[in-house]
Amino acid sequence: MSDRIIVTGAAGHLGQRIVRHLVETFAVAPSRIVAASRNPEKLAALAAKGIETRRADFDDPASLNDAFAGGGRILIVSTDAVGEPGKRLAQHKAAIAAAAAAGASQLLYTSMPEPEPGSPILFAPDHFGSEQAVKAMGIPHVIFRNSWYFENLLGSLPQAVSSGRWYTSAGDGRTAYVARDDIAEAIAAVLSAPVGESATYTLTGDEAPTNGEIAALVSKIAGKEITVVQVSDAELAAGLEKAGLPAPVAALLASFDANTRSGRIAATTDDLRTLTGRAPARLEDFLRASKAAYAG
Secondary structure, three states, X not given: OOOOXXXXXXXXXXXXXXXXXXXXXXXXXXXXXXXXXXXXXXXXXXXXXXXXXXXXXXXXXXXXXHHOOOOEEEEXXXXXXXXXXXXXXXXXXXXXXXXXXXXXXXXXEEEOOOOOOOOOOXXXXXXXXXXXXXXXXXXXXXXXXXXXXXXXXXXXXXXXXXHOEEEEOOOOOEOOOEOHHHHHHHHHHHHHOOOOOOEEEEEOOOOOOEHHHHHHHHHHHHOXXXXXXXXXXXXXXXXXXXXXXXXXXXXXXXXXXXXXXXXXXXXXXXXXXXXXXXXXXXXXXXHHHOHHHHHO
């Protein structure tokens, strides 16, 4: 059985960190790793380290056959087609089927917390359908339900700090934020260990603050008071459109707040700690280190 580890999306923010942790944290030989991307020209730095690079375009089935040739453990990092519900699911199903056909010894997939029917998140059906497709292959699998990254906050905090007002429809809902690099290390830990039983891990930080609690913390760090303004989902989407975002993106972001309000992203787990053997990074430390990114 092949001991190769194939990581898709290796040029992306998460994929490149997973590959780095495989080599630097878990001492996996570069010759065992295949870094795949729809833009393989962006993988030159990995190739220079002795890592094989391949083209894997989830919209091009022929490229997937070549990318997954030889099988091994294949990690399907979910694509960035988040603004087109349904497209992502088709992409993932194509990749999952190709990985199984290539003789994968284990399938791994990056999902989100609680994607089951009823989730307000507009792309949740893509993740749930992808999870079901992975399980249907009948081979060992691991599903990583990744909570929202600390880094996601950098999309809304600059405007909130600049204006002093954070518009949200999340109410008192809580979010179990987590560092992207911690997620990458946890995934790399599984990939570097022997194949085990099929499992689903929900990867979160140790804290689940409300937007109000985050605003208070950012106010202290930035030295500027931020007032949280609660609005409806429709008002939030309209405001985001007025600010220049395309309607589908505005609706997607509003669905995030609806999801937070529903409590479906609030639960914290010990899964990340169990896989990495250490405590997750703290949100306050991230916000202090990232101050220049949102407070100038």
